[in-house]
Amino acid sequence: MDRKETKQLVSEVIEYFSGLGKLTSRSMFGGYGICQHKVMFGLVSERKFYLRANRNLETVFITHGMAQFVYRKRGAPVLMRYFHVNESLWNERELLDELVSYSLSAAINDIEEKSKPEGARLKDLPNLNISIERLLRRAGIISVGDLINFGAINSYIRVRAIKKDVSSELLFYLAGAIEGCHSAALPESIRNELLEHLKCY
Incomplete structure (x- = not known):
């Protein structure tokens, strides 16, 4: 097709x-x-x-x-x-x-x-774990609602501000977590779009 x-x-x-x-x-x-x-x-x-x-x-x-x-x-x-x-x-x-x-x-x-603040924890989302949850919390992203509201790019930028050597793969992890899917399932078009937007920051 x-x-x-x-x-x-x-x-x-x-x-x-x-x-x-x-x-x-x-x-x-x-x-x-x-x-x-x-x-x-x-x-x-x-x-x-x-x-x-x-x-x-x-x-x-x-x-x-x-x-x-x-x-x-x-x-x-x-x-x-x-x-x-x-x-x-x-x-x-x-x-x-x-x-x-x-x-x-x-x-x-x-x-x-x-x-909801009382809803699922960040570590329970696809692609995320306790280490990433701790990193997000240090960046001021406490709940799943915070992650959704900030979006993948802004959340990644906040993390990068406190951890300079963070991999760009985290950006895909966050985008997948918000979409409710494994990062491997993110289409190339979405990955490229995320990276293009990131260049603006």
Whole structure:
């Protein structure tokens, strides 16, 4: 599927679910994320549309025969929390609308929970560990909400201000943590964009 066909499918998905309000797309995981108010709940990749799951929704999606999305980074498979909307679901509009609603609500709830001071600790996010959490705390980034609000680049700059020799790989760790994915799954386009923005500082 070439880029033009992929964009066409993205447009069709956005139109199909227009009842959710204004939807947008962005480059993600080698395809395009489908978002509502910057909250990504769907993914278009390789002629397929996927819905985002949380821990509870995974079982629901599997029950409906939805296969999990496998992203390949330099040949290495990375399981993502997105599940394929198969042909039978496209033929059951009411059920599909319900699953999409669940997916969007779960994505919004995940972000809200992470933003709460009492929510998950920084070390519990993808790519992060206790050492990175301590480093972030020294830089004034105490909670998951702080990390989300500052963003990957500003958080990295704060860390670099107190640890000059910090690797640029940390920037990708932070971006992946915010997106909820392994840093290896960040598309090259996102990595390049991050590095370009970093040059401005």
